[in-house]
Amino acid sequence: MTDRTELLMYSRSYGCPYITIAKRVLHEHALPYREIYIDKDADAKARVIEWTGFQSVPTIIVTEPGGLLPIAPPLPLAKGASPRGIDRGTMITEASLEELERWLRKHGFIPFEVEA
Secondary structure (H helix, E strand, C coil): CCCCCEEEEEECCCCHHHHHHHHHHHHCCCCCCCEEEEEEECHHHHHHHHHHHHCCCCCEECCCCCCCCCCCCHHHCCCCCCCCCCCCCCCECCCCCCHHHHHHHHHCCCCCCCCC
């Protein structure tokens, strides 16, 4: 994370396994993030549907501080394809613990592990 970027998680006000995983990873690495609930914000819901084709949460993006959009357009998905766990550059949706940590490392939010 830099002064020019931050994490924004599009989420829901009620939990799901992928939201639990994302919050656990972000808390374990002491990463600050903002959270917008798509079930309480119609514009946010529309953005997630446009990006993923579904109401897929969590959808986590790298954005400018205070921003609502990714710093660069996410890589496209095939029409009707599931976004689950796919690294789309500045966006990842419904990631497993390993997928999310790999994506966070790629963007410099957590350091790469040094092998002993």
